Amino acid sequence: MQRVNRGQWTLIAATRDGHFIARYSSRGLCALNFPVNEGQPGRVPSGSSEAPPQVLRWHQTTAAAIESILQGKPPRSLPPLDLSGGTQFQQSVWKLLCDIGPGVTRSYGEIAELLRRPKAARAVGQACGANPIPLLVPCHRVLAANRRIGGFSGGLSWKERLLSREGIVFQSTR
């Protein structure tokens, strides 16, 4: 069987916080983007109607999971996650992130220690920034030492919003 790498589908998950953009490979959800222009009319991807039933089912699960996390609640289930796009190190970081439940935080340094690379805190930060599936792979629950906010590729305001909805207290000062 030939593997055509164009086999990806893009679907929109509409929420009160905007339209999230989910991308699927044949293996599962491989990317999730924060809403771009919350005011603008989202361009509906032309390929959505061609998506196979399996992908549509995954997307239902994804959309429900996003809603839960936006409310600070644990998702009932997750779609299969295709994290094959990352390096070995990044995937090991992302896998650890998945074990951090709502309302719980780790620091970049703690993640590094769990990976037995106690000096790689900064590399962990880079891996968090490279996380293709924010929210479902909860990189927002990783704070800097001393509960400082750290950074966030999707915009710090998103990180603050997500943390607040989970009841997580953090240092507002950098």
Place this chain on the structure above:
DNA sequence: GTCACCTTAGAAG
């Protein structure tokens, strides 16, 4: 090869 990053513990002023 060099540099900049979602870092951080430690040393020095």
Place this chain on the structure above:
DNA sequence: CTTCTAAGGTGAC
């Protein structure tokens, strides 16, 4: 308190 340094994975140039 502030500033500087070094360590480390990775992508961009």
